[in-house]
Amino acid sequence: MVRRSSVPAFSPERFAPTPERPLRAKSRMLEHQTDIQPHRHDWGQLVFSMTGAVRVSTEASTYIVPPSRAVWIPPGVVHAVTAIERCDLRTLYAGPGLLTGAAWQAGRVLEVSPLLRELVLALPAVPDPPPAEDSADTERRRGIEGLVLVELRRARPLALGVALPQDARLRRLCEAMLREPGRHAGLDEWAAEAGASPRTLSRLFREQLGTSFAQWRSQLLLAHALTLAARGRPMSHIATELGYASASAFTAMVTRTVGMPPSRFFAEA
Known part of the structure; x- marks a missing residue:
């Protein structure tokens, strides 16, 4: 069993946006399988990793993203972050009124352009009180x-979120699958582990x-595969890690799901 650790949310109020500083950046190193405890705040948040894949979870969805992707979390939404592997986590806090419209009222995955990545790195990642600035710095x-x-308004949204149920029994099963997606391939095996019938789980x-x-x-599996592909894993290794007997079986699943072979999907996504 993988040993997990949990850490607090690192005092987000110390990085709260203000009228003078409407965008605040924060950085944090997280070790493999470290969880940031669930928390919320009154401003929007963009979370991504410079290195290493992360999972961002809310009550309604979970998002598994490699370094080239980010998760937008609207104000007031309870969320938690898990380091799937050791990662250099970056957070951007956005003050009220900066990003408006229906698209920003729900969580989603966004593409991180090279320019956006460098711009976030260029913002001071320090808590209050911020360092003094002269007019040129400001x-x-x-x-x-x-x-x-x-760049955020231009960022391309990507359908990489996985919906989560409210039913406690099904929620436990989905969380187990998120932790180890390749442990079982079929519903019968997962149902036996959950202590429920396949018919009941299918209905749920x-x-x-x-x-x-x-x-x-x-x-x-597509979300997990994308993080593995981003690390340069060959297709055969990805297929094995996700529980497929062969790379061809994995290729067939990806093609059936997204309408294109894995090589093209990973390149475009």
Whole structure:
């Protein structure tokens, strides 16, 4: 069994956006299988990793993203972060009114352009009180903040979220699959572990998530596969780690799910 650790949310209020500093950056190293405890705040948050994949979870969804992707979390949403591997975590806090419209009212995965990545790195990642600035420093920071907002509004959304159920029994099963997606391939094996019948679980997937077990698992496997592909793992290794008997079987699943072979999907996504 993997040894896990849990850490607090690192005093997010010390990085709260203000009218003078509407965008605040924060950095934190997280070891493999470290969880940041669930928390919420009154401002929006963009979370991504410079190195290493992370999982961001809310009550409704979970998002598994490699370094080239970020998760947007709207204000007031309870969320937790897990380091799937050792990662250099970066957080961008956005003050009220900076990102408005229906698209910013829900969590989603966004593409991180090379420019956005460097702009976030250029923002001071220090808590209050921030360092003193002269007029040139202030002008530069405000220019960076403006460009960050431009890049965020242009960022391409990606369908990499996995919905989570409210039913406690199904929720425990889905969480187990998130931790070890390749442990079982079929619903019968997962049902036996959960102590429920396959028919009951199949019904709960339909009622709670509006999808079948197979469709939900495919989305989960795609998210995990993307993080492995981002680390340069060959297709055969990805297929084995996710519980497929062969690379061709894994390729067939990806092609059936997204309408294109893995090589193209990973390149585009």
